Amino acid sequence: MKYISTRGKAPELTFEDAMLTGLARDGGLYVPAEIPVMSAEDIRALGGLSYEETAFRVMWPYLGETFTEDEFRACIARAYTGFGHAARAPMVQLEPNHFLLELFHGPTLAFKDFAMQLIGQLFQTALQKNGRKVTIVGATSGDTGSAAIEAFRGLDNVDVFILFPHGRVSEVQRRQMTTPADKNVHALAMDGDFDDCQARVKDMFNHFDFRDDVGLAGVNSINWARVLAQVVYYFTAAVSLGAPDRKVSFTVPTGNFGDIFAGYIARRMGLPIDKLIVATNQNDILHRCLSTGEYRPDGVTPSISPSMDIQVSSNFERALFDALGRDGAAVSQLMDEMKAGGFTVPQGGLQHLQELFLSGRCSEDETRETIRDMLAQTGELLCPHTAVAVKVARELRVADVPMVSLATAHPAKFPDAVEAASGVRPGLPPRMADLFDREERVTRVANDLDQIEALIRERRSA
Numbered sequence: 001m002k003y004i005s006t007r008g009k010a011p012e013l014t015f016e017d018a019m020l021t022g023l024a025r026d027g028g029l030y031v032p033a034e035i036p037v038m039s040a041e042d043i044r045a046l047g048g049l050s051y052e053e054t055a056f057r058v059m060w061p062y063l064g065e066t067f068t069e070d071e072f073r074a075c076i077a078r079a080y081t082g083f084g085h086a087a088r089a090p091m092v093q094l095e096p097n098h099f100l101l102e103l104f105h106g107p108t109l110a111f112k113d114f115a116m117q118l119i120g121q122l123f124q125t126a127l128q129k130n131g132r133k134v135t136i137v138g139a140t141s142g143d144t145g146s147a148a149i150e151a152f153r154g155l156d157n158v159d160v161f162i163l164f165p166h167g168r169v170s171e172v173q174r175r176q177m178t179t180p181a182d183k184n185v186h187a188l189a190m191d192g193d194f195d196d197c198q199a200r201v202k203d204m205f206n207h208f209d210f211r212d213d214v215g216l217a218g219v220n221s222i223n224w225a226r227v228l229a230q231v232v233y234y235f236t237a238a239v240s241l242g243a244p245d246r247k248v249s250f251t252v253p254t255g256n257f258g259d260i261f262a263g264y265i266a267r268r269m270g271l272p273i274d275k276l277i278v279a280t281n282q283n284d285i286l287h288r289c290l291s292t293g294e295y296r297p298d299g300v301t302p303s304i305s306p307s308m309d310i311q312v313s314s315n316f317e318r319a320l321f322d323a324l325g326r327d328g329a330a331v332s333q334l335m336d337e338m339k340a341g342g343f344t345v346p347q348g349g350l351q352h353l354q355e356l357f358l359s360g361r362c363s364e365d366e367t368r369e370t371i372r373d374m375l376a377q378t379g380e381l382l383c384p385h386t387a388v389a390v391k392v393a394r395e396l397r398v399a400d401v402p403m404v405s406l407a408t409a410h411p412a413k414f415p416d417a418v419e420a421a422s423g424v425r426p427g428l429p430p431r432m433a434d435l436f437d438r439e440e441r442v443t444r445v446a447n448d449l450d451q452i453e454a455l456i457r458e459r460r461s462a
């Protein structure tokens with residue numbers, strides 16, 4: 001399996017190199033040259049299998065020669081042992097034909113653990129074999145950072161630097177990033193919003209001297225391996241609801257477009273997904289773009305679903321690449337226009353995107369109302385991101401097709417917002433009960449590339 005860049009000008013890579021590289025050298029994102037397809041029979045055979053076995057069968061065709069079958073199975077097994085639910089991604093029924101896919105039973109209580117725990121294992125295995133050391137730099141609006149720190153802390157051959165927007169993540173999210181004592185992890189609170197943090201990470205990838213000197217690697221969903229690991233739970237959920245013999249729809253609370261893009265890949269692999277619905281909070285650029293074709297970021301407004309406070313949505317580039325007939329030059333042109341303020345998706349591309357995705361928006365008041373109503377009606381306490389999905393799903397779902405809303409984080413990561421909406425303060429699991437007593441370790445940084453690069457050079461282990 002070869003990986004190609006969405007901008008068409010970077011070298012083709014193997015799975016291992018695409019995983020360890022992050023962003024392509026032409027600024028694009030790596031995608032598989034071809035999408036493997038599973039037959040209806042292959043999908044039916046997933047019924048009753050463990051999460052781990054399904055993960056192996058869904059992902060293995062993408063790996064090529066990188067790992068042996070035994071190595072890959074061992075990585076999967078280690079990745080999911082720390083999850084607090086035997087099913088890994090259990091489902092509960094919210095109302096007739098509407099289900100919640102609980103993706104928050106991992107070590108940091110958000111869906112990011114599904115991919116991050118696995119790529120932590122894959123990085124270790126690959127780096128031990130090739131003797132390399134890497135410096136991971138990631139941007140987070142709260143959840144990617146804590147999941148990355150948890151997956152990579154204490155490793156000898158990896159340094160991890162996480163940029164998060166100062167004052168714009170929840171206190172639980174911040175403490176998850178700032179309290180681990182391991183020397184190889186560094187939480188950096190940056191002035192600005194998530195888009196600024198992500199822009200500085202991309203600048204570092206485009207600064208080749210720095211990139212090559214420090215052995216830069218990325219674990220945001222610009223990394224194909226992150227997206228791939230998230231494809232698996234679309235299969236487990238749909239199969240448990242009757243796929244391939246019954247269509248299923250999904251609604252995904254969306255920011256950087258990684259999670260819903262994983263759903264799109266699952267559909268291209270043959271999973272009968274009827275509707276894939278992008279649910280946004282008040283930072284609704286994706287909903288506006290899918291409705292009008294205009295992609296013009298106009299600044300992030302802080303919300304009670306802070307992990308989705310994003311306007312420059314990285315993985316949308318992967319969707320555009322396919323919608324524009326995999327024309328790297330056309331994608332490059334749109335991304336150049338983006339630097340100058342925004343772009344208009346060409347008509348054919350927009351039509352294609354609209355055939356692939358529906359979208360909806362949820363205001364702050366609607367998010368609070370949904371948390372309150374769902375608690376009263378179903379007994380489920382939702383995190384604000386999940387509430388965004390549930391509200392949009394209820395609006396757009398059709399009665400005869402099962403709808404799965406993705407529950408992307410545990411409500412206890414956002415206790416203030418959840419309590420204000422519902423009157424109930426969700427508690428952290430016992431293993432995190434002392435989170436507020438642990439000592440924090442964080443460095444404030446300006447939104448300044450030179451300063452951040454200098455700090456990384458100084459702090460990383462030689």
Ligand SMILES: Cc1ncc(COP(=O)(O)O)c(C=O)c1O
Nearest residue numbers: 143254255256257258259307408
């Ligand atoms: C809790 C939560 N929900 C939803 C999202 C949005 O997911 P994506 O960025 O893959 O669109 C995020 C951040 O990525 C998140 O942390």
Ligand SMILES: N[C@@H](CCOP(=O)(O)O)C(=O)O
Nearest residue numbers: 140141142143144220221307
């Ligand atoms: N919501 C994310 C933002 C980064 O997204 P990623 O999936 O590209 O890592 C977060 O919680 O950090």
